[in-house]
Amino acid sequence: MTATPETLRAPLVVEFPFTRSLGPVQSAFLTGLRERTLLGVRTEAGRVLVPPVEYDPESAAELRDLVEVDATGTVTTWAWNPEPRPGQPLATPFAWVLVRLDGADTALLHALDAPGPDAVRTGMRVRVRWAPERHGAITDIACFEPYDGARRETPPRPHDGRFDEPVTGIVAPARLDYTYSPGRAQTRYLHALGERRTVGERCPSCAKVYVPPRGACPTCGVATTDRVEVGPRGTVTTFCIVNIKAKNAMNDAIEVPYVYAHIALDGAGLALHGRIAGIPYDQVRMGLRVEPVWSDDGRYPDHYRPSGEPDADYDTYKELL
Known part of the structure; x- marks a missing residue:
């Protein structure tokens, strides 16, 4: 009886740049960040959404009524991140927070620079810390930081969304790091490739040979154990x-x-x-x-x-x- 080879495990990185164009609402929002201006959009029901969206989530109506909100807000919920990963907003431990900016009815997700989880709580007041250099991206907000001031009761201010040299597109890097374990069937397949052989597995019901093998026939739902070199x-x-x-x-x-x-x-x-x-x-x-x-x-x-x-x-x- 042939021994089953040890199941493989290896780090795997999936990474690519995601390029997209922006409509008038997202363009105004990101251009506003570059200019240290926070914009939301008002819905038909009068709610202010930050970040703004182009269509009302309740009525699906097109939204274009931009308003400016304050750079201060309140934490609605949070989670502590003890081990920041490369590319995250801060290199030291921080809290992920949802912040309802003053004048907004929804919350914005970002990082809060705090000394530890004991310094974070729901309901705490925070304010935006702007990045020294801004280019029209969410990273123009470096993070949030604790703030002692009270909530301002002034209503959101109308904004026409016009800026010089508006941001019309973004390139967002996407990256996923994880450890991949291929399982019994694909472990055997990969070991065979190391011998310059291609080995699949035959379904005992429909006799179809799957390469790479999947361990089970997706059509018949039965295990595949009969190995076939192709x-x-x-x-x-x-x-x-x-x-x-x-x-x-x-x-x-x-x-x-x-x-x-x-x-x-x-x-x-x-x-x-x-x-x-x-x-x-x-x-x-x-x-x-x-x-x-x-x-x-x-x-x-x-x-x-x-x-x-x-x-x-x-x-x-x-x-x-």
């Missing part, structure tokens, strides 16, 4: 041309445009994703026969290239599209 060659079933700059797993830049494809490995019941290289991007086609090109360390296929075989007949892969 490939190494396969057929391109569908593909797309990519014009976004990227790097491969070895951190080498990939020349654009390039092609990502669904590849049905010989013997597999599903197509997997793979990059196609070794052929001009505009010559990649459905039915193209390909073979793996392994990474420098031999642990996984870095990409697939034409195998030199004749194209596969459509009827041989049409069920795998």
